[in-house]
Amino acid sequence: MATYQRIVLAKPADGIPSADNFQLDEQEIPAIGDGEVLVRNFLASVDPGMRSILSGTDSYSAALKSGEVISSASIGVVEQSNNPKFNIGDVVNGAFGWSQYGLSNGRGLLKLTDTRLPYSCNIGILGIPGLTAFFGLERIAKLQDNETVLVTSAAGTVGATAGQLAKAKGCHVTGIAGSDEKCAWLRDVCGFDEVINYKAVSDLDEAISNACPNGIDVLFDNVGTAMIDRVIPKMKMGGRIVVSGQVADYNKAPADRPGLKNTSFFISNRLRMEGLVVFDDFREFGRAKEDLTQRIVNGQLQYREEIIQGIENMPSAFIGLFTGESFGRRLVQIGELPA
Amino acid sequence: MATYQRIVLAKPADGIPSADNFQLDEQEIPAIGDGEVLVRNFLASVDPGMRSILSGTDSYSAALKSGEVISSASIGVVEQSNNPKFNIGDVVNGAFGWSQYGLSNGRGLLKLTDTRLPYSCNIGILGIPGLTAFFGLERIAKLQDNETVLVTSAAGTVGATAGQLAKAKGCHVTGIAGSDEKCAWLRDVCGFDEVINYKAVSDLDEAISNACPNGIDVLFDNVGTAMIDRVIPKMKMGGRIVVSGQVADYNKAPADRPGLKNTSFFISNRLRMEGLVVFDDFREFGRAKEDLTQRIVNGQLQYREEIIQGIENMPSAFIGLFTGESFGRRLVQIGELPA
Numbered sequence: 001m002a003t004y005q006r007i008v009l010a011k012p013a014d015g016i017p018s019a020d021n022f023q024l025d026e027q028e029i030p031a032i033g034d035g036e037v038l039v040r041n042f043l044a045s046v047d048p049g050m051r052s053i054l055s056g057t058d059s060y061s062a063a064l065k066s067g068e069v070i071s072s073a074s075i076g077v078v079e080q081s082n083n084p085k086f087n088i089g090d091v092v093n094g095a096f097g098w099s100q101y102g103l104s105n106g107r108g109l110l111k112l113t114d115t116r117l118p119y120s121c122n123i124g125i126l127g128i129p130g131l132t133a134f135f136g137l138e139r140i141a142k143l144q145d146n147e148t149v150l151v152t153s154a155a156g157t158v159g160a161t162a163g164q165l166a167k168a169k170g171c172h173v174t175g176i177a178g179s180d181e182k183c184a185w186l187r188d189v190c191g192f193d194e195v196i197n198y199k200a201v202s203d204l205d206e207a208i209s210n211a212c213p214n215g216i217d218v219l220f221d222n223v224g225t226a227m228i229d230r231v232i233p234k235m236k237m238g239g240r241i242v243v244s245g246q247v248a249d250y251n252k253a254p255a256d257r258p259g260l261k262n263t264s265f266f267i268s269n270r271l272r273m274e275g276l277v278v279f280d281d282f283r284e285f286g287r288a289k290e291d292l293t294q295r296i297v298n299g300q301l302q303y304r305e306e307i308i309q310g311i312e313n314m315p316s317a318f319i320g321l322f323t324g325e326s327f328g329r330r331l332v333q334i335g336e337l338p339a
Numbered sequence: 340m341a342t343y344q345r346i347v348l349a350k351p352a353d354g355i356p357s358a359d360n361f362q363l364d365e366q367e368i369p370a371i372g373d374g375e376v377l378v379r380n381f382l383a384s385v386d387p388g389m390r391s392i393l394s395g396t397d398s399y400s401a402a403l404k405s406g407e408v409i410s411s412a413s414i415g416v417v418e419q420s421n422n423p424k425f426n427i428g429d430v431v432n433g434a435f436g437w438s439q440y441g442l443s444n445g446r447g448l449l450k451l452t453d454t455r456l457p458y459s460c461n462i463g464i465l466g467i468p469g470l471t472a473f474f475g476l477e478r479i480a481k482l483q484d485n486e487t488v489l490v491t492s493a494a495g496t497v498g499a500t501a502g503q504l505a506k507a508k509g510c511h512v513t514g515i516a517g518s519d520e521k522c523a524w525l526r527d528v529c530g531f532d533e534v535i536n537y538k539a540v541s542d543l544d545e546a547i548s549n550a551c552p553n554g555i556d557v558l559f560d561n562v563g564t565a566m567i568d569r570v571i572p573k574m575k576m577g578g579r580i581v582v583s584g585q586v587a588d589y590n591k592a593p594a595d596r597p598g599l600k601n602t603s604f605f606i607s608n609r610l611r612m613e614g615l616v617v618f619d620d621f622r623e624f625g626r627a628k629e630d631l632t633q634r635i636v637n638g639q640l641q642y643r644e645e646i647i648q649g650i651e652n653m654p655s656a657f658i659g660l661f662t663g664e665s666f667g668r669r670l671v672q673i674g675e676l677p678a
Binding site: 049052224225229243244245246249250254257258260261262263265266268270271272273275276280 | 594
């Protein structure tokens, strides 16, 4: 009997996840029913935002229960099909999680026919991270030409994409990242105006003020409350804070977070802070993906991917997101690429 | 030589203001120049938000310096005029501060010709407090019919007006206030659906959840970070937080404030938090005042005023705003009413 591997939640995580929160198990490859397709997945993503469903309490997605497959975006190839919309050999973008195989009735499964970019982009810069950057700037920040933008966790795909899209609108863009290598890439390859290695500066407040001496119109934040609170006093009148991600807070209980204290600036400087989950924009995904694809093809939008090998390495790949070791979109190859 | 009294900042305030931050002084009534009017003020306001200009650091208004008149809205009567737009006896709304007399070139001076309501309303429910309620709901909250609204510091003019305007849109409105008397007025006179005396309940979280069992669409907050943080987890998907005032925070340095920690809900529940200073809406003031006036005249909008007598009592009237002793719009009569 043919089997496949998947990774399930062993027990809910408290604080920074560790290997014992996860368990690799082996399952029989299921038989397909009427209207179904069997997908063999070869790429799956690790995302900091997934941390929220591992605590056992509901967030924007329902919390995972022990024994359930860890959720993620995935790319696979159709191996069997009882569904007229899908043929054997079709490459599809699904959400099968950390699992080498999955069954689907076809709903939510997207056939990938555009070959201008590698398949991996569909769960990277054309996937949730790139779309979050796109709609975070467009719908939440309502970014205007020539504004001043600060992006945190800037070397991640969300941040790097947001910064480059802002540059394309003539904005002055500063990125904060955690290594000289990341900063060099942001400045030299992505064209950021200013970069700050927060691990290397003695005074981050001063570094931000030096980079943005006239204040900040848009903070595109992927870090969390401490970063937002630090930047609030530097926001210009009418400034917007896009709450895109909170990598520094995901592993902390609310009571242990530093807390946003500079709220009086919300009144004095008419600030707006708003969070997004990009699934809300799904009707507009086509337009955004085409825009991003054209920019990449034209050499106007850069991205980085790290492809880690082996489903057994998914937990460590995920845990590493919280230590700053990752650089660019981190994906895991969990099966052979299609021919 | 005729003189008048005014109150100036004696020294910047640190923490809750006290009598020694203020000083009553006596000035000569000035002679008017070309194009000027001399106004004898008979009503002036005390506002919690004025606390921000008393600390010696700039906020949405520049900080006051020692020796400067305390800013406020005022109502007065023109005693002398070299300005063709104003006649002796005209009643005018100005911003002369805590001062029995003031000179003006006419700019920013509004002649009060609508006598449907008492003059005092022009610096109360038709002034900054009522307008803040109006535009906070309309422009910031973008309030929809039949939503669930929670108003804090609800017995103040901002809160009570916001709650009643929300009721007029069919919303379910809960008010939080600090005495049974205030709560009774909100429920029985203003028509709030639910009221909570925060000083009398053993568990405010539970009381809010009981009043709004299906969650909250709009938090109209006049209190500050601790209140906002408490309510965030009860906000519905797409909820809006109007940062209207921060009476509990004005007297605290940012580092001493409790801090907003539940920021993850901004992502999971797509929350938006935005502050306002209603001066931004000045082009729309006429429309808003007419709307509020008609509601008052028609008996659909209730308000309360406390008129305290004597300019020498302005500091204590102001300080009392932070102890919860005030109930309704607090104004001070600093001179004789016009005949």
